[in-house]
Amino acid sequence: MAHTYDQIFQTLQGILEKVSVRGTVITPETGLTDQLKMDSMKVLDIIMEIEDELDISVPMNNLVDVNTVGELAQLLFELDTSKS
């Protein structure tokens, strides 16, 4: 069954909090590279973790316009919805 956007955002939030500096507040507007200071490979590794949790595959080429946590959650939501 597909997840809601909020469920996906919370999953993402939980994963990002684990790899961010303690106390970092993750909102939909949080920038993945400029605020969380993640390099491109780190972002890809985190996406691999989410893929397993949601049982979806996220093509790297879909990430070109993803800059914020909210944009990533929206992409994951769309991929998750389209699988069912």
Place this chain on the structure above:
Amino acid sequence: MNLLEEFAARHAHKKLLLPEDVQIFGAQIEKLYSSTEAKIGDRRITLFGTNNYLGLTFAPQCLEAAHRAIDEEGTGTTGSRLANGSYSNHYLLEKEFADFYRCEHCIIFSTGYQANLGLISGLIDSKDVILLDAHCHASIYDGCSMTGADVIRFRHNDTVNMEKRLQRLGDRAQSTLIIVEGIYSMLGDTAPLQEIVRLKQKYGATLLVDEAHSLGVLGETGQGLVEQAGVLDQVDFITGTFSKSLGNIGGYCVSNHPQLDMIRYVSRPYIFTASSSPATIAATRAALVLLREGQALRKTLWQHSRFLYSKLDELGYTLGPEPGPVIAVVLDSHTLAIDLWRRLLDNGIYTNLVLPPATPDDKSLIRCSISAAHTTEQLEHIADVFSQLRKYVTDA
């Protein structure tokens, strides 16, 4: 922030990250004494960061062939093969690579980087899928980005993770190119190739194996992991480089698929670049003969690799998962890695420093590459220096 200001910000970040009193990346080598020793600064340094696995860069047969080719054919070809034509030796080297792999077809490229770029971008289009191991080389990632295809990573060497992705693809698995490497360049481990071949057959996918670091190193005749795993005839495409075991510069792709020849007409990295120089082709042809007959060199290389891996393991360093000619010392901190690299150089040893994001899992690496040409004294020296530095690393 304009373009140059953005670049200035990156430069400032680099200055913060790296010390300026020593050239960590792109060290200036003043003079080469042999395939394992050079003058860096004013000192004689032993080279453990060359990927010169068989030590063939000064092999007399290769030097003689290169000298003769320059005399007979000049210094360069001055253009691409499609426009300027190919010299006979370009075709002969392709035939020799095809014979070596018992394949019907071979294309050589001007670099190993271009071999991956050229094959992947020529073979795949935007409706296809690429499934690649997360630890694949940058040339593979760059080739993938040229295709417009859906590019999906799987966890390094995790075939369960890979199969999950194949299952999710459904019918699209049949238009999927799986890409793995023989020996991975950062941690020096090998792919579980038999299982990968089984899965590619089960799902009807196509398989490319990059043997850049395993050519000349694995298998009885040095074909690479495809030979060691006994799956040569079940792999669709094999790429590799001349710049490691063959001691030169260039790349190749071999296959039994007749479609490979079309790469010559559709692949920009093949078409829009100058072809390899006569000296490069001649020396590579000579080196390929030595590599094919190089069982003794491979035996020595593996003795050397196992010696240093076991020494560093006994000392308690965190290493890549298996012994081999790429031995990675894995460190959590990039500042510690930079300092350890400097201390090794201060002790007369050149290694490769590799920092994130070029490394897996955000780790930093001191990457040692082993050669059949290293002497026992050189190997004992590097082991001794790592032993002396062990306490420093523990206390850091």
